[in-house]
Amino acid sequence: xxxxxxxxxxxxxxxxxxxxxxxxxxxxxxxxxxxxxxxxxxxxxxxxxxxxxxxxxxxxxxxxxxxxxxxxxxxxxxxxxxxxxxxxxxxxxxxxxxxxxxxxxxxx
Amino acid sequence: xxxxxxxxxxxxxxxxxxxxxxxxxxxxxxxxxxxxxxxxxxxxxxxxxxxxxxxxxxxxxxxxxxxxxxxxxxxxxxxxxxxxxxxxxxxxxxxxxxxxxxxxxxxxxxxxxxxxx
Numbered sequence: 255x256x257x258x259x260x261x262x263x264x265x266x267x268x269x270x271x272x273x274x275x276x277x278x279x280x281x282x283x284x285x286x287x288x289x290x291x292x293x294x295x296x297x298x299x300x301x302x303x304x305x306x307x308x309x310x311x312x313x314x315x316x317x318x319x320x321x322x323x324x325x326x327x328x329x330x331x332x333x334x335x336x337x338x339x340x341x342x343x344x345x346x347x348x349x350x351x352x353x354x355x356x357x358x359x360x361x362x
Numbered sequence: 363x364x365x366x367x368x369x370x371x372x373x374x375x376x377x378x379x380x381x382x383x384x385x386x387x388x389x390x391x392x393x394x395x396x397x398x399x400x401x402x403x404x405x406x407x408x409x410x411x412x413x414x415x416x417x418x419x420x421x422x423x424x425x426x427x428x429x430x431x432x433x434x435x436x437x438x439x440x441x442x443x444x445x446x447x448x449x450x451x452x453x454x455x456x457x458x459x460x461x462x463x464x465x466x467x468x469x470x471x472x473x474x475x476x477x478x479x
Contacts, residue, residue: 288467297366298405298453298470340405348457349395349418350468352405 256281258343258353266359267331275326275356277315277341286344287324289315290352293337301326301339311335331360364388366471368454374477375444383439383474385454394437395455395468396429398422405453411437444478451475 257280267273279285289301302310304317304324315326324341341353367386375381387394396408410417411429428440437456441448452475455468 290470297472300467300469303467348393349407349410350397350405351407352397354404 256343256345256351258341258351260339260341260353260356262356263354264357264359266361268361269333270330273328273331273335273358273360275339275341275358277324277326277353279322279324279341279343281322281343281345285317285319287315287317288342288344288350289313289324289326290340290342291337292340292355298340331358333360333362336360366454366456366469368452368471368474370474371472372475372477374479377446377478378443381441381444381476383441383452383454383476385437385439385456385471386435387437387454387456388458388469389435391456391458391469393417393457393459393468394429394431395457396439397453397455397470398450399453399473400447400450408439408452441476444476446478449476449478 259278261276287304290298291301292298313326313328315324317324336359338355338357340355342350345351369384394411397405399405407420409419409423409429426442430438451473453473454471457466457468459466
């Protein structure tokens, strides 16, 4: 069965420090992976998807099929990056399987 | 930019009562979804809907749940007889292509917090 894990519930970093939010998945087919972000009191919004290989707000994520990972990275964290981050996998039915989320707290 | 909207933002109900959660998807979208998030837990898929019928549903989506697109704009989730464990945030989402396009995704509403007493 498809599954997405995010081992860290909470990640705290100082402003300007690099940040890496971990995501691992299990899926029998060819995965399509996403990162969604939820800022305080706002809706879930797409941050990036692996297929587009883009950088959004300085964040990047590379799909590593060998390690079944899709870690989210940013070289210099900003305070406005503080939010809940969800890794998600789109399954064969085009429905999302979400990870449990990681709360990123960027300290001044 | 068009957004998915949901009403109400917070619904309080007594156990055993029926509730209807409403969503207005983005107007040219064709695929519609409901997810829920119990407090402190992950977002879970409930159901997807396309061409006026359910495409997929999860184990959570039992006979107590139903969805409907009563007109051209609304997409509703009905819980027939609410239980305490139905208390959660319910998110509606919509997409144009259902994921078949690499430039498309699901757009989420702000959620309805359902509290069952």
